Amino acid sequence: MNSEQLERMGFVEGDVVESIITTLSSDQEFNAAPMGVWVHPDHQLIIRPYEGTQTASNIQDVGEAVINITHDPHVFLVTAFKEELSSSPQFEFESAITVKAPRLAGMSGYLEVTVEPKLVEEDTPRYRELLCTLQHIEIASPFPVVLSRARCAAIECVIHATRVRAFHTIDEATTQRLVHRIDDLRTLVNRIAAKSPAAEVIQKVIEMLPRWTK
Ligand SMILES: Cc1cc2nc3c(=O)[nH]c(=O)nc-3n(C[C@H](O)[C@H](O)[C@H](O)COP(=O)(O)O)c2cc1C
Structure with a gap:
């Protein structure tokens, strides 16, 4: 390598x-x-x-x-x-x-x-x-890319949502914990970057959650 x-x-x-x-x-x-x-x-x-x-x-x-x-x-x-x-x-x-x-x-x-x-x-x-x-x-892209808390938070929300989808039928406590974490990340991103593409990603995650949490 x-x-x-x-x-x-x-x-x-x-x-x-x-x-x-x-x-x-x-x-x-x-x-x-x-x-x-x-x-x-x-x-x-x-x-x-x-x-x-x-x-x-x-x-x-x-x-x-x-x-x-x-x-x-x-x-x-x-x-x-x-x-x-x-x-x-x-x-x-x-x-x-x-x-x-x-x-x-x-x-x-x-x-x-x-x-x-x-x-x-x-x-x-x-x-x-x-x-x-x-x-x-x-x-493919040697251009430097800046670090963004909002982008990191959005990716964290996506991984939490994949775990909600996987666990919602087998572990209610874990599911609730993950939903709370997503909500905390949404609060953060709405405070620091409310109009960013990262905020849109989190919004789409939030809209999907009722499929597994209702
Ligand atoms: C940032 C991130 C990292 C992930 N890492 C893994 C992983 O290492 N292994 C895994 O099985 N799923 C991981 N997942 C969840 C899978 O992407 C998810 O279950 C996906 O639906 C699997 O798709 P597939 O069935 O087409 O392979 C991760 C998700 C995210 C958002």
């Missing part, structure tokens, strides 16, 4: 990077979903798709993925809630360079990887840790 490039992109040992993982199914269908990428010693990249996700099944079948780099909370929202938001503007796929898995158009960088199952923790049956082997790095 080109560890210097990875480090400059923000893949720092011990940390987890939020990305969009694109994959190909055995039926040649493209898929995109937000997933964390863990950076282990020696700059090894690990992903942890939960059992039952399309990403887990595509990787099991095809063994390839693209780690798409973006800081845009809207991309996290629409790839996490593909069915729920199928009527809003979607994302576009394009061909990758070295793998058959697609990538998303317009991202700031791409890591094309082959993936092999590597069971790191045997007592976590809900997901497997999968080791990625880097095939190709592409820096």
